[in-house]
Amino acid sequence: MALENKLGMTDSAELARQExxxxxxxxxxxxETDFFDSLKAGSFSALAAIxxxxxxxxxxxxxKVRDVNLAKGNFRFAPLMYLDEALKNIEKMPQSNFDExxxxxxxxxxxxxxxxxxxxxxxxxxxxxLKTELGQVIDCSRVDKDDYLLAMERSPIKDIEIKYIxxxxxxxxxxxxxxxxxxxxxxxxxxxxxxxxxxxxxxAVKLCANN
Ligand SMILES: Nc1ncnc2c1ncn2[C@@H]1O[C@H](COP(=O)(O)OP(=O)(O)OP(=O)(O)O)[C@@H](O)[C@H]1O
Ligand SMILES: [Mg+2]
Numbered sequence: 765m766a767l768e769n770k771l772g773m774t775d776s777a778e779l780a781r782q783e784x785x786x787x788x789x790x791x792x793x794x795x796e797t798d799f800f801d802s803l804k805a806g807s808f809s810a811l812a813a814i815x816x817x818x819x820x821x822x823x824x825x826x827x828k829v830r831d832v833n834l835a836k837g838n839f840r841f842a843p844l845m846y847l848d849e850a851l852k853n854i855e856k857m858p859q860s861n862f863d864e865x866x867x868x869x870x871x872x873x874x875x876x877x878x879x880x881x882x883x884x885x886x887x888x889x890x891x892x893x894l895k896t897e898l899g900q901v902i903d904c905s906r907v908d909k910d911d912y913l914l915a916m917e918r919s920p921i922k923d924i925e926i927k928y929i930x931x932x933x934x935x936x937x938x939x940x941x942x943x944x945x946x947x948x949x950x951x952x953x954x955x956x957x958x959x960x961x962x963x964x965x966x967x968a969v970k971l972c973a974n975n
Contacts, residue, residue, distance in 0.1 A: 767880060769822055784957040787818040787881075789965050791888070791948045795941065805896035806859045806868065806889075808851045808877070814892075815878055815885040823880070830879045837917065841876035850875045862934075865893050866927050870919045887951045895938045903943055904950035906933040912954060 766776040773779040794800065794817060803810040816827025829848070834841045842850045854875060857868040869890045876882045891901045907929055915925040937943045945962045952958065 767823070770824065771822060780957060781959050783819075783822055784952060785960050785965060786821055787884075788948060788952065788960060788962045790818050790821075792945070792962055792966060794888070795944050800892055800895075803892060805893045806855065806857075806865075808855050810892065811872065811877070811885060811889040814888050815881055818885055818888075819881055825879045826881075827878075829877050832879065834876050834879075839917070839920065842874055847875060847877065851877060859893050859897055862894075862898065862931060863927060865890070865897060866930060867923060868893070870923050870926065873916060874920055883955050884951050887947075891947070894934070898934075899938060900934045900936050901938050901943065902930055902947065903933050903935040903937070904947035905943075907950065909950075909954050 766773050766779040769779055769783075771779065771782055773782065794814070799817065803813055812827045812829075819826035829851070831844065833844055850871075854868060854871045857871065858864045859868055869886065872886055872889070873882070878885065887902075887904075894900050894902065911929055912926075915929050919926045935943060945966075948962050949958070
């Protein structure tokens with residue numbers, strides 16, 4: 765059964781495809797507008813704004829802190845009881861160098877503030893911090909899916925692997941559209957969404973504009 769959604773869809777595979785299509789277009793619009801300029805990098809409100817923008821046409825819960833407990837594999841994300849407090853503390857964590865930024869990202873992943881869409885929105889939030897603080901972003905096309913997911917699974921206990929993997933994928937091509945688009949496609953691929961490439965969706969947008 766599909767998550768309750770604004771599209772009135774009940775089939776989860778069909779919902780996943782629509783979600784991918786709609787939110788990938790939004791991800792591209794983020795890049796092509798001044799969306800990021802208004803965000804305070806590293807704040808929870810920045811993450812909520814990213815999540816809201818990506819998913820507002822699909823889910824009522826876009827940009828809103830979840831009201832259920834979440835687990836994945838053997839790991840339970842922050843219990844609801846502590847979630848608001850955790851988000852306040854994470855926001856205060858320093859972000860002046862690479863290690864601090866990844867430590868903050870790891871904590872935000874442990875918080876997993878939303879009902880769904882945490883992986884994808886939090887990676888955009890991470891890139892926004894890296895770009896603002898260090899003038900670099902992650903080139904996701906250089907990050908292997910299985911290595912990444914395993915390192916994230918281990919990250920609550922030991923963050924050395926995720927630091928190593930992400931450090932090796934840093935690039936200073938922060939305004940490169942290709943790097944951004946490949947990054948979004950890869951980020952979606954990590955979560956099992958690979959039906960549409962973002963490039964094919966921009967073609968569709970261009971064709972519409974020309975007509
Ligand atoms: N066992 C785990 N322990 C800690 N973190 C994990 C674990 N498994 C996955 N993650 C992290 O959580 C992210 C997304 O996981 P999850 O599928 O729970 O989120 P989501 O809210 O469904 O996000 P999305 O819809 O973007 O996939 C992964 O990209 C990874 O960074
Ligand atoms: Mg999900």
